[in-house]
Amino acid sequence: MTEVHVRSMSPDEFDRWQTDLAVSYARSHVEAGNWPAEEALDRAREANAALLPQGMATPGMIFLVGALPDGAPVGHLWIGLTHPKGLAGCAYLYDIEVLPERRGQGLGRALLAVGEEAARQRGAAALELNVFGDNAPAVGLYRTSGYRVSTQQMRKDLRG
Template sequence: MTLTLRRPTDAEYAAWSRVALEEYIDEMVASGSMSRRSAAEKARTEDAELLSAGLDTPGQLIFRVEGDGQPVGWLWFGLQQPKREQGVGFIYDISIDEAFRGRGYGRAAMKAAEEEARRRGLTALVLNVFGQNAVARSLYTRLGYRETSVQMRKEL
């Protein structure tokens, strides 16, 4: 398998942006952390702040993930994590299209992200993952990512 990261077209970015926003809202709701209305408000606010200039937002890298020449997913990471720790990037989104899952593209895309981060002088990458996403959590652990904090919730 040959995996490449490329800059998406404006049309691809526009389509991804809408889908990624909805998926983020769905994940927040599924986690039980907030209502759909609150999740939508949070997602839209974060999106406006983090991607204020879309694809051209300084410090934000959005890639179309291609496997063997065909689009298979997306990768978005920032060159600085939200806590502003020097040299540490933040993976905001990695998604492999459902038809291509289970074929190693997620692992390969994460490795490509790490390579790109190193090339740009970063010394670490950080990410958040929703507790209910067992497949992603397992992948990240196998790739050497470790838990640094865990947030828990109980409904009363």
């Protein structure tokens, strides 16, 4: 596996990431049929603000940037040490992303592994995440990294 190191996100990186995250999260919800496009970005921003009332200083949140040994950036992770549903000992992976130009090189698996280790070092016994069903590359990565389906939502469009 490719070696990836992580470091804490800087405040400037956090600000850029928050903007990009809201756009990406909104798009995912629109594509999944959860939110209307005209409301999606506002809803994404509100959802993130609710999870991060103190921004980067919100307790129990880890914001990491992944890099190769030579310092070249790979991607980022956002992990909450407290599960949103209160599951004891279970951290929650809110976001992981490999930079588009770095995808397909095994770096997602390496980034996920260092994120798991960061959560483990902070006392987590498990790590849970949500993945949109149409994100086949991510589903495959998680499945082959030892994640199992714990809940599943399904939808059928009845309009036509």
